Amino acid sequence: MYTKALLTDLYQLTMMxxxxxxxRHEQSCVFDRYYxxxxxxxxxxxxxxxxxxxxxxxxxxxxDDDLAYLKSTGIxxxxxxxxxxxxxxxxxxxxxxxxxxxxxxxxxLRVHAKKDEALLLETCMSMIMNHExxxxxxxxxxxxxxxxxxxxxFGLRRAQGKSAGIYGARSAMIGGFNGTSNxxxxxxxxxxxxxxxxxxxxxxxxxELEAFRxxxxxxxxxxxxxxxxxxxxxQGVPDAITIFKEMKEAGTLxxxxxxxxDSGDLAYLSKEAHKMFSAAGFGDAVxxxxxxxxxxxxxxxxxxxxxxxxxxxxxxxxxxxDSPSLGGVFKLVGQYDGDLFVxxxxxxxxxxxxxxxxxKNVLRIYDKKSGKMKADVIILEGEVIDPEKDLYLSSDKAxxxxxVLRGGSFTVRKMLQPIFLQxxxxxxxxxxxxxxxxxxxxxxxxxPEYLRLVNPEEMWVQRSPKLSALREKILKEESAxxx
Amino acid sequence: MYTKALLTDLYQLTMMxxxxxxxRHEQSCVFDRYYxxxxxxxxxxxxxxxxxxxxxxxxxxxxDDDLAYLKSTGIxxxxxxxxxxxxxxxxxxxxxxxxxxxxxxxxxLRVHAKKDEALLLETCMSMIMNHExxxxxxxxxxxxxxxxxxxxxFGLRRAQGKSAGIYGARSAMIGGFNGTSNxxxxxxxxxxxxxxxxxxxxxxxxxELEAFRxxxxxxxxxxxxxxxxxxxxxQGVPDAITIFKEMKEAGTLxxxxxxxxDSGDLAYLSKEAHKMFSAAGFGDAVxxxxxxxxxxxxxxxxxxxxxxxxxxxxxxxxxxxDSPSLGGVFKLVGQYDGDLFVxxxxxxxxxxxxxxxxxKNVLRIYDKKSGKMKADVIILEGEVIDPEKDLYLSSDKAxxxxxVLRGGSFTVRKMLQPIFLQxxxxxxxxxxxxxxxxxxxxxxxxxPEYLRLVNPEEMWVQRSPKLSALREKILKEESAxxx
Numbered sequence: 030m031y032t033k034a035l036l037t038d039l040y041q042l043t044m045m046x047x048x049x050x051x052x053r054h055e056q057s058c059v060f061d062r063y064y065x066x067x068x069x070x071x072x073x074x075x076x077x078x079x080x081x082x083x084x085x086x087x088x089x090x091x092x093d094d095d096l097a098y099l100k101s102t103g104i105x106x107x108x109x110x111x112x113x114x115x116x117x118x119x120x121x122x123x124x125x126x127x128x129x130x131x132x133x134x135x136x137x138l139r140v141h142a143k144k145d146e147a148l149l150l151e152t153c154m155s156m157i158m159n160h161e162x163x164x165x166x167x168x169x170x171x172x173x174x175x176x177x178x179x180x181x182x183f184g185l186r187r188a189q190g191k192s193a194g195i196y197g198a199r200s201a202m203i204g205g206f207n208g209t210s211n212x213x214x215x216x217x218x219x220x221x222x223x224x225x226x227x228x229x230x231x232x233x234x235x236x237e238l239e240a241f242r243x244x245x246x247x248x249x250x251x252x253x254x255x256x257x258x259x260x261x262x263x264q265g266v267p268d269a270i271t272i273f274k275e276m277k278e279a280g281t282l283x284x285x286x287x288x289x290x291d292s293g294d295l296a297y298l299s300k301e302a303h304k305m306f307s308a309a310g311f312g313d314a315v316x317x318x319x320x321x322x323x324x325x326x327x328x329x330x331x332x333x334x335x336x337x338x339x340x341x342x343x344x345x346x347x348x349x350x351d352s353p354s355l356g357g358v359f360k361l362v363g364q365y366d367g368d369l370f371v372x373x374x375x376x377x378x379x380x381x382x383x384x385x386x387x388x389k390n391v392l393r394i395y396d397k398k399s400g401k402m403k404a405d406v407i408i409l410e411g412e413v414i415d416p417e418k419d420l421y422l423s424s425d426k427a428x429x430x431x432x433v434l435r436g437g438s439f440t441v442r443k444m445l446q447p448i449f450l451q452x453x454x455x456x457x458x459x460x461x462x463x464x465x466x467x468x469x470x471x472x473x474x475x476x477p478e479y480l481r482l483v484n485p486e487e488m489w490v491q492r493s494p495k496l497s498a499l500r501e502k503i504l505k506e507e508s509a510x511x512x
Numbered sequence: 513m514y515t516k517a518l519l520t521d522l523y524q525l526t527m528m529x530x531x532x533x534x535x536r537h538e539q540s541c542v543f544d545r546y547y548x549x550x551x552x553x554x555x556x557x558x559x560x561x562x563x564x565x566x567x568x569x570x571x572x573x574x575x576d577d578d579l580a581y582l583k584s585t586g587i588x589x590x591x592x593x594x595x596x597x598x599x600x601x602x603x604x605x606x607x608x609x610x611x612x613x614x615x616x617x618x619x620x621l622r623v624h625a626k627k628d629e630a631l632l633l634e635t636c637m638s639m640i641m642n643h644e645x646x647x648x649x650x651x652x653x654x655x656x657x658x659x660x661x662x663x664x665x666f667g668l669r670r671a672q673g674k675s676a677g678i679y680g681a682r683s684a685m686i687g688g689f690n691g692t693s694n695x696x697x698x699x700x701x702x703x704x705x706x707x708x709x710x711x712x713x714x715x716x717x718x719x720e721l722e723a724f725r726x727x728x729x730x731x732x733x734x735x736x737x738x739x740x741x742x743x744x745x746x747q748g749v750p751d752a753i754t755i756f757k758e759m760k761e762a763g764t765l766x767x768x769x770x771x772x773x774d775s776g777d778l779a780y781l782s783k784e785a786h787k788m789f790s791a792a793g794f795g796d797a798v799x800x801x802x803x804x805x806x807x808x809x810x811x812x813x814x815x816x817x818x819x820x821x822x823x824x825x826x827x828x829x830x831x832x833x834d835s836p837s838l839g840g841v842f843k844l845v846g847q848y849d850g851d852l853f854v855x856x857x858x859x860x861x862x863x864x865x866x867x868x869x870x871x872k873n874v875l876r877i878y879d880k881k882s883g884k885m886k887a888d889v890i891i892l893e894g895e896v897i898d899p900e901k902d903l904y905l906s907s908d909k910a911x912x913x914x915x916v917l918r919g920g921s922f923t924v925r926k927m928l929q930p931i932f933l934q935x936x937x938x939x940x941x942x943x944x945x946x947x948x949x950x951x952x953x954x955x956x957x958x959x960p961e962y963l964r965l966v967n968p969e970e971m972w973v974q975r976s977p978k979l980s981a982l983r984e985k986i987l988k989e990e991s992a993x994x995x
Contacts, residue, residue: 197673216518224521
């Protein structure tokens with residue numbers, strides 16, 4: 030049986046072997062994970078994937094089958110494969126907890142490890158956190174426009190594979206969804222599972238009315254009838270009203286009951302259906318909708334006064350359709366030369382690809398009065414910001430916007446928490462419902478301007494003066510010999 | 513341990529239970545899988561996912577843990593759970609083989625089964641085939657512009673989860689790629705694995721030159737040096753030339769050697785690098801490129817005369833970035849009323865969502881002389897097209913384009929093959945390399961006009977006269993009582 034240790038790019042393993050034979054594989058180093066732009070042209074990213082990552086790191090090892098396969102490629106030497114057999118993760122990982130809102134250039138996760146162990150983790154770690162943060166962020170965008178409506182994740186059949194479906198459903202919950210149609214995700218992560226009927230149910234009976242009646246017989250308490258199989262307003266809604274009446278007379282109509290629309294003009298159909306329900310005395314019937322929904326369409330439908338109060342979001346959420354990857358990267362930011370820590374920078378012909386050097390953390394500044402977030406400061410680990418002293422916010426990009434936060438008006442929170450120390454898991458994994466509550470709190474610290482779908486306000490993120498100075502110094506040294 | 517049987521939408525299981533108690537779960541029915549539009553605004557789709565699907569169908573069953581979980585939800589009754597325990601797939605599946613090119617509205621796969629077994633498979637079947645066909649199609653688009661250049665799949669770190677990475681790599685091969693960086697995919701599917709070094713390798717040494725020299729020492733036969741860590745033209749390329757010279761002098765320069773560019777203007781840098789290599793006597797050095805490549809960018813770079821002959825394609829391929837879902841659906845097209853087969857249609861307020869009724873197959877028409885594909889005809893199963901008689905191609909959408917293919921000028925091929933019959937696997941799964949050869953053949957039957965990236969010619973797909981008549985008849989019946 031192959032293990033997930035093989036779920037990596039070949040070059041990680043060839044570099045590990047190369048460093049091994051060059052005697053550099055055990056050099057201690059520090060890697061940062063960060064991203065450069067918010068997905069969806071949005072104002073933030075919701076961090077997710079840590080629980081999955083912890084499981085991955087905790088269990089990483091090479092099985093005999095893994096090693097036999099690697100040997101069969103002809104690329105690896107026996108002595109190195111023997112060494113691989115004993116490899117596991119023995120370093121430190123610091124990370125922002127799941128549900129944290131984060132911004133471009135910030136350290137989301139920091140790894141201290143022997144170089145070969147860091148290489149071993151890079152690919153899969155990046156994949157897990159890129160994917161799950163992306164979906165959590167998309168879900169949060171949907172939640173910000175849906176208000177208190179019900180939100181259901183319905184995307185499994187369009188997901189990019191099994192893991193995309195399962196971890197996508199979990200990430201949707203971190204983004205503020207109420208449940209999923211994905212039964213396995215429900216079982217694995219204790220997520221509420223939801224769903225009623227498909228068109229094939231309706232088509233299995235001699236008439237829609239018979240199909241609805243059979244459904245009501247079987248599931249009197251989960252009565253959301255799919256109303257668009259034949260003709261929504263001419264047949265689906267009248268048939269639903271017939272059923273609701275029958276149940277009302279029998280005293281079996283549940284508190285929550287209604288219909289789902291899966292095609293056509295959802296604004297128009299929902300308003301007409303609501304009118305028809307109201308006229309028949311069923312004005313509180315739920316109108317659920319699905320069919321290629323995303324945050325933009327939901328926002329439009331609401332602007333048009335639709336009567337929908339429950340949304341099934343599938344394809345657009347589970348694939349993050351308009352921005353289906355988060356470009357999170359994992360970069361060497363320093364390494365030890367004996368006991369001396371030497372900060373490193375990744376130069377690039379693309380200016381935005383140049384990294385921040387050194388061992389860093391993020392300090393988050395909150396306004397004391399409103400509780401809202403004011404700024405993030407990327408610091409060199411160990412630097413402190415004294416909340417009793419004035420804090421100068423200066424911007425490289427827009428110096429005229431520089432300003433001072435008065436001492437006593439703000440609080441400071443350190444964002445990276447220890448997860449693994451010397452290979453030991455020191456972090457108590459929160460339950461999903463705790464992560465969801467924390468994620469809600471996090472979003473509540475943002476003014477609506479930062480949550481806006483289009484042209485959101487950009488969060489103030491700056492380097493500490495010490496970090497800026499270090500970066501300038503190394504940039505100058507690295508560039509010196511080209512001029 | 514939960515099984516993949518839980519990897520489904522809840523409503524499939526609630527419908528199964530409902531049908532069970534309504535005594536309708538064993539009704540024989542026929543479902544079609546098809547899609548409505550080509551992804552990427554392209555002219556075709558490459559079908560993939562059948563091998564994965566076969567494994568899924570073959571092993572589907574509910575474990576005790578699955579049943580315990582379902583019981584814990586309070587939705588399912590013991591007698592039904594007891595019944596589920598014995599459920600497996602006992603029906604027939606017909607499908608187009610992997611690597612087949614297909615077009616909108618065509619039956620890609622047809623399931624004959626008891627209704628509850630069809631419901632059981634739907635979600636996961638759709639997910640597997642939507643995902644893998646999507647990536648194979650994207651890869652084929654890249655292959656059509658890359659000509660005979662090397663194409664490497666590099667996307668794991670941006671994949672939407674583990675399965676997306678693994679099955680995406682396999683699908684890329686069906687689309688015509690040469691290998692993957694994904695080691696686990698290599699191990700599972702016998703795919704060539706490829707890769708050299710990352711920036712962190714270069715930064716692990718005191719200088720780029722030292723890093724290159726160490727790499728040449730460790731991997732003298734896999735010598736692609738990453739040239740953009742500091743400054744591509746001022747340092748990376750000169751350092752590479754130094755190494756190539758040292759190896760040439762020592763007689764250790766391999767046949768294939770070169771550099772990889774991962775940032776900056778790839779057209780300009782590759783042309784300049786090629787000039788520098790040529791001047792130093794290394795005009796045959798490979799210039800590989802990566803960095804957010806897709807078929808459009810590769811096509812542009814080639815139009816600009818870039819000197820790149822090896823491409824690493826990551827994010828855009830593995831996520832199908834510009835079109836990250838294939839809207840394949842699974843619809844009831846008929847069911848047995850006793851011994852009588854009753855074709856069914858799915859009406860919809862959206863005209864394009866109305867399905868083709870009945871038990872169908874696809875006949876593909878090839879021009880005898882050129883071997884190129886002329887048209888597909890969706891038929892009712894059992895209909896034949898006699899290649900010795902004239903074939904009338906008529907179009908609903910564009911009647912003025914109707915035309916006649918002369919008898920004797922064409923050949924006919926039936927596209928759906930039996931995969932499972934009465935639950936038994938009757939299909940011999942081809943090796944990946946056979947699938948790849950078949951996929952190449954399939955693409956060769958399309959004129960370049962159908963393969964074009966932008967505004968491709970639309971393949972001629974029509975219903976047989978019998979199918980058209982059946983569809984019209986049912987449509988009329990279904991609509992009659994609304995007017």
